[in-house]
Amino acid sequence: MGSDKEKDKIKILLVDDEQEFVNTLSERIQMREIGANVALNGEQALEFVDNEVPDVMVLDLRMPGIDGIEVLRRVKKQYPDVQVIILTGHGSEKDEEEARRLGAFDYLQKPVEVDTLVTRIRKAYKQQVESSFMAGTFAEAGEFDTAKKYMDKDKDKKKK
Amino acid sequence: MNPETEKTLTFFGKMTANLTHEVKNVLAIIQESAGLMEDITAICPLAEEKYQEKFNHSMATIKQQLHRGIDLTTQFNRFAHTPDRSSAELDLVDTVGQFCLLTGRFARLKHISLTAGDPDPANEKIRLTTNPVQFYMALFFSLESCLSALTSNTEIRVIPQKRGGQSPAIEFACTGEQIPPAGEFFQQLQAAEAWGELGDVIDPLAGKVECDTNDLRFWLIF
Secondary structure, eight states: OOOHHHHHHOEEEEEOSOHHHHHHHHHHHHHTTOEEEEESSHHHHHHHHHHSOOSEEEEOSOOSSSOHHHHHHHHHHHOTTSEEEEEESOOOHHHHHHHHHTTOSEEEESSOOHHHHHHHHHHHHHHHHHHHHHHHHHHHTTOHHHHHHHHHHHHHHHHO | OOHHHHHHHHHHHHHHHHHHHHHHHHHHHHHHHHHHHHHHHHHSOOSSHHHHHHHHHHHHHHHHHHHHHHHHHHHHHHHHTGGGOSSEEEEHHHHHHHHHHHHHHHHHTTTEEEEEOOOOGGGOOOEEEEOHHHHHHHHHHHHHHHHHHOOSSEEEEEEEEEETTTEEEEEEEEESTTOOOHHHHHHHHHHSHHHHHHHHHHTTTTOEEEEETTTTEEEEEO
16 A cells, blocks of 8 residues: 555546446545546546646546547647546457557556556556656756656657 | 448447447446455454455356356457458457367267367467458358267367378367267268358358368368
8 A cells, every 4th residue: 555645736627427436446445545636527527637637537438428538639738747547447459559649548348457447547657657757857057958858758658 | 252241241240249338337336346345354354254255255156157158258259259250360369269168068968078189389379361250151161060970978179280290270079988989970061051152152252171080170261
């Protein structure tokens, strides 16, 4: 389990239209010292992100209204630093290819062991922090070309 | 495969994929609710130790059966997506594992064991670009043929491999104390309706069937 500091640091948003599932998952993640918020559809998720940008978003694909792929597309366009983990019960390879092409950090099949999900969330957060830190360090030192390289490298990693 | 058949398969694929998605949501809710109960009792155990033991035992059973259900629905969901593409690259080790999990019950009903055999470690990646639905049908008709030629307390092993180091192949090997003599086995196998259907389905896949009449095994070679 993580530390209290971590609870304050990582901000995650869980997006799923299965209310019972997402609320219980949120409680279990919070018991592991990670602060979790919940959105029950794509519209709520986009509204939430506009008000409070999370570090990591755990996103279902099949939802009524704006579906997960569209949420992913819009979030990565407006907030490219948000790491998105797809958690879906849908096993289509086409969806996985599309999600990864749009920049999803990971693609997990529902249901997943909570500790596996927490590990992936921490990994996604770590990658986001490292990239931002390296880019920031070089930018502060006036080495903008190197800073840009780190930002581009991060984008490439996400594409892969 | 004619366009009408393809449409029908796509329809059934969509319906079953949708259904397994729903079932996975149900399993996910059960898993998280059971997990939350477990998390809570880890922090705050029940007052009576004997009840705690019973609780833990029940929880272990729930988790075990959940994993079984999750495994089956995950594999079935992937299977339901096979009509999505008329041609796809299959990992034969994964595909055979999935096939054995989904069809194991057919064998169990006859007290025959069905297992996915380990491929030769030298051939870790065995891939085949083919029509996934027809490939599954070829595996299924092979299994049905074996089941019609075997009695109880025997074993069917399905082994992905590269035949002659080159061609992707699936071996069906039948073993066990109560296996029939090879001649009788192949006679029964070839008399089975499924064996004829295997012939019909393997031709369009540019595959062939090769039998080892001394050893109760045959290969689907692609």
